[in-house]
């Protein structure tokens with residue numbers, strides 16, 4: 001099993017991508033420590049993983065609260081002995097589809113400030129344990145917005161670009177201590193929206209303005225990719241398993257582009 005004997009911390013583990021990755025990590029043999037804002041959601045994911053034979057524990061942790069995240073990391077390290085993998089899958093609804101002239105400073109700043117803050121907090125808490133042990137993998141998440149000219153998603157664009165820049169910088173800072181940092185950049189995942197992701201709240205008003213349903217809008221997005229489809233939750237989660245594993249031991253400081261060819265380097 002690719003992640004046998006690994007301990008993984010996942011923030012935002014009650015969400016669509018966080019919970020899918022938690023299941024995939026556990027199936028690959030990892031012991032998963034799930035953290036999220038809503039305790040009941042995290043507990044439900046941990047219960048489902050244990051019912052399927054995996055090792056999982058859940059905790060209510062606000063990933064914007066540095067002391068709470070540090071306390072959780074310390075508790076995991078005490079209990080499990082080490083932290084091998086950390087994934088930040090936190091997501092928050094924010095404004096997209098509003099042109100600059102109508103965009104408030106608050107709506108622009110919100111996704112940038114929250115994404116940068118939570119990724120700083122969770123990466124620092126994980127690195128504090130990984131660096132002394134000389135190994136570890138930190139996974140972050142961005143969106144294709146990081147590379148697109150818009151219009152209409154300035155906050156998401158800057159937030160996603162910032163996460164990719166942070167990941168690159170952290171890879172540079174932590175590489176000599178044996179810690180890899182990789183950002184995963186998936187295109188919109190229809191199953192996540194269907195599972196109740198905040199992306200439904202983000203896409204809803206945009207689809208409405210275009211006179212489309214969310215499903216129709218996502219079908220249009222699929223048509224815009226080279227593969228004429230969008231990524232699945234399984235493809236995302238299994239990529240995270242691979243990147244967290246020793247098979248990806250030579251990969252750091254880069255972005256895994258899961259855009260089905262929407263973005264081509």
Ligand SMILES: NC(=O)c1ccc[n+]([C@@H]2O[C@H](COP(=O)([O-])OP(=O)(O)OC[C@H]3O[C@@H](n4cnc5c(N)ncnc54)[C@H](OP(=O)(O)O)[C@@H]3O)[C@@H](O)[C@H]2O)c1
Nearest residue numbers: 012014015016017037038062063090091188189192197198
């Ligand atoms: N879904 C996609 O198609 C897609 C594509 C590309 C990138 N991404 C990125 O992937 C990440 C996750 O997306 P998702 O679709 O899985 O979103 P999601 O289903 O809405 O899940 C996000 C999770 O983050 C949790 N959260 C929010 N604020 C938190 C806080 N302060 N502390 C701890 N947890 C907090 C939420 O908790 P609650 O349960 O309490 O609300 C929720 O469980 C986002 O950063 C998003 O930009 C998603």
